[in-house]
Amino acid sequence: MCPNGKKLLKVEGLVKKFGGFRALNGVSIDVCQGRIVGLAGPNGSGKTTLINVISGVYRPDGGSIEFDGCSIYKLPSHKIVHLGVNRTFQVPKPLSGLTVWENVLLAAVYGSAEGDKQQTIRDSLEIVDLSAIKDAISAGLTFAQQKLLGLATALATKPKLLLVDEIAAGLSHQELLWIAEMLQRIQQTGIAMIVVEHHLGFIDTLTSDVVVMNAGANLFRGSINEAAQNEEVVEVFLGR
Amino acid sequence: MLKKYFPSLGVILAIVAIFIGLPHFYDNQSFLFNLMLYLALAEGLNIIYGFTGYLPFGYVGFFGAGAYGGAIAITLLHISPLLGVLVGGVVAVLTGVILIPLLRLSGAYFAIANLAASQALYLVVANPSLEKITQGPYGIDLSSVYNANAGYFAMLGVLVFAMALVAYLRNSNFGLSLLAIKEDRVTASLAGVNVIRARSIAWMLSAFVAGMSGAVFGWYTAVFYPSTVFSLDVSVFTIVFVLFGGIASVAGPLIGALILYSMYNFIGISTPQYFQLFYGLLIVLLVLFLPDGVVSLLKKGKVYVP
Ligand SMILES: Nc1ncnc2c1ncn2[C@@H]1O[C@H](COP(=O)(O)OP(=O)(O)OP(=O)(O)O)[C@@H](O)[C@H]1O
Ligand SMILES: [Mg+2]
Numbered sequence: 099m100c101p102n103g104k105k106l107l108k109v110e111g112l113v114k115k116f117g118g119f120r121a122l123n124g125v126s127i128d129v130c131q132g133r134i135v136g137l138a139g140p141n142g143s144g145k146t147t148l149i150n151v152i153s154g155v156y157r158p159d160g161g162s163i164e165f166d167g168c169s170i171y172k173l174p175s176h177k178i179v180h181l182g183v184n185r186t187f188q189v190p191k192p193l194s195g196l197t198v199w200e201n202v203l204l205a206a207v208y209g210s211a212e213g214d215k216q217q218t219i220r221d222s223l224e225i226v227d228l229s230a231i232k233d234a235i236s237a238g239l240t241f242a243q244q245k246l247l248g249l250a251t252a253l254a255t256k257p258k259l260l261l262v263d264e265i266a267a268g269l270s271h272q273e274l275l276w277i278a279e280m281l282q283r284i285q286q287t288g289i290a291m292i293v294v295e296h297h298l299g300f301i302d303t304l305t306s307d308v309v310v311m312n313a314g315a316n317l318f319r320g321s322i323n324e325a326a327q328n329e330e331v332v333e334v335f336l337g338r
Numbered sequence: 339m340l341k342k343y344f345p346s347l348g349v350i351l352a353i354v355a356i357f358i359g360l361p362h363f364y365d366n367q368s369f370l371f372n373l374m375l376y377l378a379l380a381e382g383l384n385i386i387y388g389f390t391g392y393l394p395f396g397y398v399g400f401f402g403a404g405a406y407g408g409a410i411a412i413t414l415l416h417i418s419p420l421l422g423v424l425v426g427g428v429v430a431v432l433t434g435v436i437l438i439p440l441l442r443l444s445g446a447y448f449a450i451a452n453l454a455a456s457q458a459l460y461l462v463v464a465n466p467s468l469e470k471i472t473q474g475p476y477g478i479d480l481s482s483v484y485n486a487n488a489g490y491f492a493m494l495g496v497l498v499f500a501m502a503l504v505a506y507l508r509n510s511n512f513g514l515s516l517l518a519i520k521e522d523r524v525t526a527s528l529a530g531v532n533v534i535r536a537r538s539i540a541w542m543l544s545a546f547v548a549g550m551s552g553a554v555f556g557w558y559t560a561v562f563y564p565s566t567v568f569s570l571d572v573s574v575f576t577i578v579f580v581l582f583g584g585i586a587s588v589a590g591p592l593i594g595a596l597i598l599y600s601m602y603n604f605i606g607i608s609t610p611q612y613f614q615l616f617y618g619l620l621i622v623l624l625v626l627f628l629p630d631g632v633v634s635l636l637k638k639g640k641v642y643v644p
Binding site for chain 2: 153154155174175176179180184185191192193194195196200201203204205207208209210251252255
């Protein structure tokens with residue numbers, strides 16, 4: 099149950115097959131309006147696949163996905179984006195021939211109907227601190243900057259739900275703290291999130307609501323502390 | 339807002355001035371006509387190849403469809419040639435609509451499938467059993483409506499239209515969305531772009547330009563055969579001109595077609611063997627050293643290319 103009574107995302111029994119292999123094997127997850135859910139799990143457990151299916155990048159093979167009261171199951175990405183879902187990529191995919199500004203411009207123009215586009219672009223770049231390099235060609239950005247650009251692009255479409263895939267991976271401790279703070283600021287604007295991360299300490303600073311996946315299905319839901327004491331969780335993380 | 343269109347507008351006006359002015363000093367109208375034809379085709383191909391990355395080896399299919407669509411409307415429905423040009427464009431767009439599923443293919447698969455489609459269309463049009471409509475292999479005769487000067491200016495009109503379309507794409511958000519699709523379809527759709535709709539629109543605009551060009555060509559030439567208007571040379575020339583000039587700008591394809599078609603006309607027709615040698619070398623050098631065309635030299639020098 100949600101504290102404010104409103105469920106934003108409800109995924110049930112989701113299945114995604116690659117050939118005969120079930121990368122998602124009946125996983126369920128739900129997110130309350132404005133809340134952050136942490137998503138953890140060992141390599142290959144299906145976290146990125148879950149994000150790809152929810153955001154319409156992959157077509158599901160079973161289950162249901164409801165967002166804000168309507169089914170987004172098998173909708174194309176641009177429609178899902180228009181309804182208010184967006185995501186970032188574990189390996190960033192900016193439009194590398196375009197400038198930082200143009201990347202965000204495209205998302206502001208095509209991603210949402212409302213608002214002053216110029217202002218949206220400025221605000222999105224401001225939040226991720228890329229305003230200073232807005233005219234740079236995005237191919238020349240560092241890996242970390244490209245991830246931030248991906249976040250700014252997603253924000254420019256004015257999502258209600260943001261799916262964040264390992265944004266902190268490979269960053270220094272300082273940068274990690276800064277990103278966590280930034281995600282909190284984004285949450286304060288009313289945006290709900292699923293934050294995928296291996297680094298459990300990072301998730302801990304953001305939320306006490308964690309889902310652990312294993313082999314394409316749910317293993318555990320609760321706080322980080324409870325997770326650390328759960329035998330099954332410890333087993334999949336440490337290997338049997 | 340409109341100011342960003344000024345450089346493109348300048349290019350368009352310069353081209354118009356050239357083709358209105360040149361006939362007063364140079365009396366080979368048919369060369370100037372063919373030059374305009376290839377300029378228009380190069381811009382038309384630029385719309386689909388330059389902005390979305392699909393390379394249509396069967397681009398000539400739209401040209402032929404337009405030539406026949408226009409000619410059949412003129413001879414059977416007795417409409418004016420100018421209206422026939424429009425009909426030619428529409429027939430090419432309808433052909434494009436039928437071929438939209440090809441856009442699901444990528445790279446070489448798309449190029450080959452499109453090539454096959456254009457040749458299939460050629461065989462249908464040239465089929466003797468369709469003689470009542472297309473005259474089959476015996477060709478079309480439009481000499482009753484022949485008017486070289488009117489055809490010349492109609493071609494200029496189509497060229498202006500093609501350049502204006504590219505100028506729009508070069509400077510608009512829609513053009514930006516096409517470039518985004520070319521680079522990364524997934525990223526573009528997550529920016530909210532309806533990828534399938536956008537690339538289909540580009541495809542049909544590109545077909546429209548080729549179709550109108552084909553119809554004007556038919557009118558200006560008066561007598562033509564399926565083998566003329568479905569000749570793969572048309573595709574190959576157009577593609578080479580665009581690659582030579584550079585994509586996704588108004589000026590690139592114009593520069594490519596102006597230089598190479600003029601060269602072809604002055605060297606190629608009198609001494610084809612030298613020309614082929616020269617052309618072959620040029621393409622090799624181009625692919626090796628200037629894959630983004632001549633205008634990439636300007637861009638490297640930080641010159642804005644309209
Ligand atoms: N496009 C694909 N084709 C085939 N198999 C895939 C594809 N994408 C993912 N998989 C497989 O699905 C499984 C889940 O992968 P996924 O990327 O979702 O894991 P993950 O939990 O995000 O892992 P990581 O923590 O390493 O990012 C893996 O076994 C992977 O090899
Ligand atoms: Mg992953």
